[in-house]
Amino acid sequence: MATIDVSTGVDEAAPLTNRRQKPKRSGGGLFRSIRSNGKAVAGSIILGVFVILAIIPQWLAPGDPGAEIFERSAGPSAAHWLGTTAYGQDILAEVIWGARPALLISVAAGLFATLLSVLIGVTAAYLGGIADDVLNVFTDVFLVIPTLPLVIVIAAYANSHSLTVLIIVLVVTGWSYGARQLRSQALSLRNRDFLQAAKVRGERRSYIIVFELLPTMTSLIVAAFLNAALYSILTAAGLEFLGLGDTSSVDWGTMLYWAQNNEALQTGQYLWATIPGICIAALGTAFALLNNAFDEISNPSLRPVRRIRVARTSS
Numbered sequence: 001m002a003t004i005d006v007s008t009g010v011d012e013a014a015p016l017t018n019r020r021q022k023p024k025r026s027g028g029g030l031f032r033s034i035r036s037n038g039k040a041v042a043g044s045i046i047l048g049v050f051v052i053l054a055i056i057p058q059w060l061a062p063g064d065p066g067a068e069i070f071e072r073s074a075g076p077s078a079a080h081w082l083g084t085t086a087y088g089q090d091i092l093a094e095v096i097w098g099a100r101p102a103l104l105i106s107v108a109a110g111l112f113a114t115l116l117s118v119l120i121g122v123t124a125a126y127l128g129g130i131a132d133d134v135l136n137v138f139t140d141v142f143l144v145i146p147t148l149p150l151v152i153v154i155a156a157y158a159n160s161h162s163l164t165v166l167i168i169v170l171v172v173t174g175w176s177y178g179a180r181q182l183r184s185q186a187l188s189l190r191n192r193d194f195l196q197a198a199k200v201r202g203e204r205r206s207y208i209i210v211f212e213l214l215p216t217m218t219s220l221i222v223a224a225f226l227n228a229a230l231y232s233i234l235t236a237a238g239l240e241f242l243g244l245g246d247t248s249s250v251d252w253g254t255m256l257y258w259a260q261n262n263e264a265l266q267t268g269q270y271l272w273a274t275i276p277g278i279c280i281a282a283l284g285t286a287f288a289l290l291n292n293a294f295d296e297i298s299n300p301s302l303r304p305v306r307r308i309r310v311a312r313t314s315s
Helices: 028-036 039-056 091-127 130-143 147-158 163-174 176-191 193-200 205-241 253-260 270-296
Strands: none
Touching: 028 039, 039 091, 039 270, 091 163, 091 176, 091 205, 091 253, 091 270, 130 176, 147 163, 147 176, 147 205, 163 176, 163 193, 163 205, 176 205, 193 205, 205 253, 205 270
16 A cells, blocks of 8 residues: 655655656756855955946935035045045045946956957867968967057057947957967867767757857856956056046046046045055956856866864764
């Protein structure tokens, strides 16, 4: 006679294969891995703070952040937590509103640079022959040229006072390193059995690259995006600090530019000169932590060795 468990409704005498099992949630393993990784948690929290600032700056700092309506060079107070600039602008409001262009530049430039890296690196490795040689030489040219002088020259001649032009400059100068990494990985996978099977089935090259090869390189593509985003936010801030960006916009880099022009450190306005730099460093740290954490999650050999506690049994 079959015995039914009232709490679960399962026939205990039935074979295990016939019992109902709870469906596993997709993505649960990845979420648990991210949650258990300290670097991923710290990077996500820092990035989440800046995302909130970028989404609702008008709620946190209503009004025009660039308006010169307050007392000039005022110190921190209840009305202005970080004080005001030499032009009468609230420093905290500028910092909050500066999160949006910083995230936009880093994410947009990172995405397009990664797309270009995948297009050139993976295509060169899979096609091989003359195509690989030409694309490899093209990548090497951008790798050997000093990045900072190249960025400055391109930004100066391109008149990078537009956000779109600035993103294009960052993409042109930030794709080559990721392309070299992706090419090396694609070369190691080019002769794998699953790719050869796709060729035997008569699949097109574009199908094999997009649906067979790229899914196996997801972790490296994500790492390339995070590296490109980190490069973009730091380089964009450097260009704006040198006055090669739109100096009339409210951005962390332009805040540093105007603070340096007005000798903020020499006149005792330390918050005006340091807070934007701290925000840039914090956002860059978030991308770096997420990059390292994703490497550890996708590659078990990189995970830190944890001590295993052995319970002592009393005699």
